[in-house]
Amino acid sequence: MKIIIGNRAYSSWSLRGWLAAKLSGLPFDEVVVPLFDADWDRRRTEPDLAASNGMVPILWDGDIPVWGSLAIIDYLADRTGQARFWPAEPAARALARSMAGEMHSGFLPLRRACPMHLRRTYPKRDPSPDVRADVDRIVELWAEARRRFGGGGPFLFGAFGAADIMYAPVCTRIVTHQLAVPEFAHDYVDAIYAHPWMAEWIAAAAEEPWVIDRYEPSEA
Numbered sequence: 296m297k298i299i300i301g302n303r304a305y306s307s308w309s310l311r312g313w314l315a316a317k318l319s320g321l322p323f324d325e326v327v328v329p330l331f332d333a334d335w336d337r338r339r340t341e342p343d344l345a346a347s348n349g350m351v352p353i354l355w356d357g358d359i360p361v362w363g364s365l366a367i368i369d370y371l372a373d374r375t376g377q378a379r380f381w382p383a384e385p386a387a388r389a390l391a392r393s394m395a396g397e398m399h400s401g402f403l404p405l406r407r408a409c410p411m412h413l414r415r416t417y418p419k420r421d422p423s424p425d426v427r428a429d430v431d432r433i434v435e436l437w438a439e440a441r442r443r444f445g446g447g448g449p450f451l452f453g454a455f456g457a458a459d460i461m462y463a464p465v466c467t468r469i470v471t472h473q474l475a476v477p478e479f480a481h482d483y484v485d486a487i488y489a490h491p492w493m494a495e496w497i498a499a500a501a502e503e504p505w506v507i508d509r510y511e512p513s514e515a
Contacts, residue, residue, distance in 0.1 A: 296323035298367075299343060301330040301351040303500035305510050307411040307464035310496060311364035312352030314460045317492045318379055319371040323354075329505040365399045368457045380457040387444040391451070391458040394436050398461040405429035409472040410510050411464050413500040419473040433465055434480050441479065449486035463487055 298316050300309035316323050328338060328351065339349030347353045347362035354361045354370065361370045372380040382388045404425035409417075422430065440451040440458065447453025451462070466487040469476055476484075487493055 296321055296357075297326060297343075297355045298323055299326045299328060299351055299353045299355075301328060302503060302505050302507065303327070303496055304413045304503055304505075305411055305507055306330065306351060307406075307467075308364050309352045310411075310464055311460050312354060312367045313496065314463060314492055315364065315368045315371050315380075315457070316354065318455070318457075318460065319375045320379070321371070321375065327503075331507055331509070332505065364461070365395060368395070368460065372457070382444060382452045382456065384444070387452055390440060390444070391456065394440065394451070394458050395461045397436070398465070402429045402433065402465075405433075405465070405468065409468045409474070411467050412471055412510060413467060413497055415471060417472045422472075422474065430469075430474055430476065433462070434476055437462070437480055437483055438477075441483070449483070451483070455490060459487065463493065 296316065298312055300306060300313055303309065313325065316325075326343075328344070329335075330351070335349075338344065343355065344351075344353060346360040350362050352362065352364065352367060354367045356370070356374075361367050368380055382391055404423065408423060408426045437451060444452045448455075450456065451458045466484040468474065469480070469484050470488070488497075
């Protein structure tokens with residue numbers, strides 16, 4: 296298998312797809328493409344990215360392309376067993392899938408106002424009401440998962456799984472944008488950051504040479 300990812304410092308969806316590949320336990324190669332550089336318009340039309348119209352991450356399993364983080368999770372769960380990714384108990388699995396789906400399609404104010412950027416810590420400021428509502432909803436979901444199904448470990452459903460993969464970039468936003476959350480949510484964020492795969496990703500992001508100007512905040 297091969298997974299093509301964008302800049303680790305900025306690409307939240309790439310982080311999700313890469314974590315899914317790691318969780319699968321299958322061997323894979325990774326290719327990092329610098330997004331939106333001078334060669335991007337040409338690069339996105341090459342065969343390995345054209346299937347997704349330039350969307351990253353894209354997973355290649357032989358000649359089978361799969362793009363989109365949730366699609367990659369589902370594909371790898373089919374290949375390696377649902378238990379690697381989703382809780383076994385039906386009610387827990389239903390909640391985990393619903394939370395993953397809500398993360399996949401929602402929380403646009405938070406995404407837009409607080410982009411993932413692993414090489415910067417932003418000044419602490421009061422978020423907009425829409426961003427605050429997104430953070431409160433996420434914390435509410437985390438609290439329900441932890442209360443009902445999190446007794447077997449430090450993650451949302453005990454063991455690290457697909458729901459944690461989907462919310463891992465939110466954890467980075469809480470840290471880098473200094474968003475206020477309850478103590479239990481800080482404990483969960485700390486658990487995500489302490490995971491060796493997250494540590495590996497963050498360390499690699501720190502070494503990347505690329506800067507995407509559109510994601511760099513103004514100094515004014």
